[in-house]
Amino acid sequence: MKLYFFPVLFYLITLATITFCNPVTEEIIEENDERVHAKVNIYDESLVPKSKRADFFTYAGSIGHFFSAKDVKRNVFYDGIKNLDIYYGKKGGRKPVVIFIYGGAWFWGEKSWYSKIGTFLSQEKDYVAVIPNYVQFPYGTLDEMVYDITNAINWVYKNINAYNGDVFNMYLVGHSSGAHLSLLTLIKSSLGLKGYGSYSVSQPVPYFQKVVLLNGPYDFDVFSKVSKETGVTTENSSFEAFAKGVLNSELSCPTDILKGYPDQSINYLSVGRIIVVHSELDTTVPYSSATGLMDQLRRVTSIPSNLYIVNGLPHCGITEGVMNDNEYAKYVLGDLLANAQ
Numbered sequence: 049m050k051l052y053f054f055p056v057l058f059y060l061i062t063l064a065t066i067t068f069c070n071p072v073t074e075e076i077i078e079e080n081d082e083r084v085h086a087k088v089n090i091y092d093e094s095l096v097p098k099s100k101r102a103d104f105f106t107y108a109g110s111i112g113h114f115f116s117a118k119d120v121k122r123n124v125f126y127d128g129i130k131n132l133d134i135y136y137g138k139k140g141g142r143k144p145v146v147i148f149i150y151g152g153a154w155f156w157g158e159k160s161w162y163s164k165i166g167t168f169l170s171q172e173k174d175y176v177a178v179i180p181n182y183v184q185f186p187y188g189t190l191d192e193m194v195y196d197i198t199n200a201i202n203w204v205y206k207n208i209n210a211y212n213g214d215v216f217n218m219y220l221v222g223h224s225s226g227a228h229l230s231l232l233t234l235i236k237s238s239l240g241l242k243g244y245g246s247y248s249v250s251q252p253v254p255y256f257q258k259v260v261l262l263n264g265p266y267d268f269d270v271f272s273k274v275s276k277e278t279g280v281t282t283e284n285s286s287f288e289a290f291a292k293g294v295l296n297s298e299l300s301c302p303t304d305i306l307k308g309y310p311d312q313s314i315n316y317l318s319v320g321r322i323i324v325v326h327s328e329l330d331t332t333v334p335y336s337s338a339t340g341l342m343d344q345l346r347r348v349t350s351i352p353s354n355l356y357i358v359n360g361l362p363h364c365g366i367t368e369g370v371m372n373d374n375e376y377a378k379y380v381l382g383d384l385l386a387n388a389q
Contacts, residue, residue: 077328077335077357083342085354085389088380106368107161114163119170121211126203130196132180133159134211135166142214144257146175146385147204149197150367151224151264155185164371173382176213178204182229190232190300191243197233198253205254219385220259220319223367224333227264231302231322231341234259238317241299256319260384263326263333263363266341267303270334303337306344314349322353323388325366332363356388 077084114122114133121134137143146169150157159179169177180200183192205215222230235241237253265271299305306314322345326338338355345353358366358380369377 114160135170135177144217145213149222149226151226195247227261327361
């Protein structure tokens with residue numbers, strides 16, 4: 049992809065401004081919103097993680113943990129260039145597999161930053177946890193990100209047996225832009241939607257028991273000025289057009305893709321259950337991102353999907369809370385994987 053310095057710089061400044069300097073207007077989550085399946089409540093306010101968005105010390109600690117963690121296979125190449133880490137227990141029989149796709153506004157992040165999540169899933173919850181790297185902007189387009197994630201998933205399916213992983217019991221978890229990419233990967237691969245050039249997605253991915261989507265931006269329209277100030281989502285916002293142009297993918301928003309399909313016309317998305325999670329104190333991604341997606345999922349498919357509201361947590365509260373060894377955040381993630389219906 050041919051890129052120029054000033055457009056790239058403009059994109060990064062704009063994205064940073066939207067994400068960190070223009071928070072979403074506080075939204076009231078209606079008690080009788082039928083789209084909400086359940087609320088995860090805090091029973092002890094002292095358990096609330098005090099982390100900020102992108103807290104430096106949280107990630108620094110996880111990077112340090114990356115080099116000392118036990119029972120980890122580091123930097124395994126899944127396509128000859130990109131690599132992934134596998135967190136696994138050496139004892140016991142076959143274990144369920146969790147693939148974690150980290151976020152970072154599509155342009156920052158690295159698998160070692162999330163090593164504590166890998167250890168939590170493997171050592172405390174007895175999963176085989178896999179955290180892959182994938183190309184990010186400005187080095188790759190959105191289609192290339194999906195291409196990498198598809199390759200990583202298929203590598204895991206073909207090779208995780210060697211690490212006691214059960215390929216018939218796999219889960220996909222994504223956070224923020226990683227949640228967007230996780231869902232987009234399932235939709236594009238299952239429906240055969242192609243991207244641009246040699247990174248067109250055509251190969252299927254294996255079946256997941258569940259996908260857990262944490263605080264994802266599933267429609268760029270929700271980041272328009274009108275939407276952020278009023279809660280009303282307008283179609284084809286200027287930010288959506290801008291994001292599509294820079295990320296170089298016409299099919300970039302899962303919600304918009306689903307809008308193009310007739311009622312109950314999709315019977316397969318490579319997943320048995322879709323769990324959409326919104327954090328009550330999330331000022332980065334609007335509540336309408338979750339509800340808009342839920343509306344379309346329930347319209348176009350009978351695949352079970354439910355929306356969970358996690359009280360008391362901000363945008364990165366679950367992921368950073370787990371990395372900070374916060375009991376409430378660990379309970380939330382563990383419960384969403386094991387028990388959310």
